[in-house]
Amino acid sequence: MSRLWLIVPAAGQGRRMGAECPKQYLDIAGRPVLAHTLARLHEAFPEAALRLCLDPDDTRFSPEWVPFADWQRVAGGRERVDSVENALASLADVAADDDLVLVHDVARPCVAVEDLRRLREALTTTPEGGLLAAPVADTMKRADARGHVVHTVSREGLWHAMTPQGAPYRVLCRAFAHARGAGVVLTDEASALEAWGLAPRLVPGRRDNLKITHPEDLALATRLLAGDPASRRAAGALSDDSLADEARS
Secondary structure (H helix, E strand, O other): OEEEEEOOOOOOOOOOHOOOOOHOOOEOOOHHHHHHHHHHHHOOOOOOEEEEEEOOOOOOOOOHHHOOOOOEEEOOOOOOHHHHHHHHHHOOOOOOOEEEEOOOOOOOOOHHHHHHHHHHHHHHHOOOEEEEEEEEOEEEEEOOOOOOEEEOOOOOOOOEEEEEEEEEEEHHHHHHHHHHHOOOOOOHOOOOHHHHHOOEEEOOOOOOOOOOOOOOHHHHHHHOOOOHHHHHHHOOOHHHHHHHHHHHO
């Protein structure tokens, strides 16, 4: 049976937060965001092996926040894509070609355990890889350089990309290598797979799998992790019935 590898890039500085420390170390209920994210991943995949990408000069990190028995610290790069490539390289001698690799943003501590497990199950039969995502629900506007509306964009077929994203180890490595050689700017793992000519599978996930990017996101994540129903509605979380309907479509 193939192994599951988790890669968590956590070397960013989170400058948009305007905080005194990187956003992965901001406090939620007495623990850093990073600890909450790793705990959620471990709850879904206790048997997985973790590669945690940290800035080489990071002195804030504590191993006590890592619940995984099999884990390794990897040097983070200048950009997220560099960190992921470093982590993939660290698996060269231990990962099999068909081992599943999932990459998850450290700043997404609210990802649902059931979504994580559903994604893994879906990707066992999807060699082109895939990602958690949610259909766009809002009206979309195209803006000009002045910040005025040019026109309304149809939201049909549009999805918000989330994480985890992943694919079999060898597929992901080759996709990254192709993108690097072609000079493609990568924003996530799915974009690497797309650049290689693949069509990653969209696996419906809850909309409250928010990414902490701005100060108000931290307050919302705090309420979501505390199980506040009003906050889940505010984040646009999908109901279980909606998820089931979308998964069947």
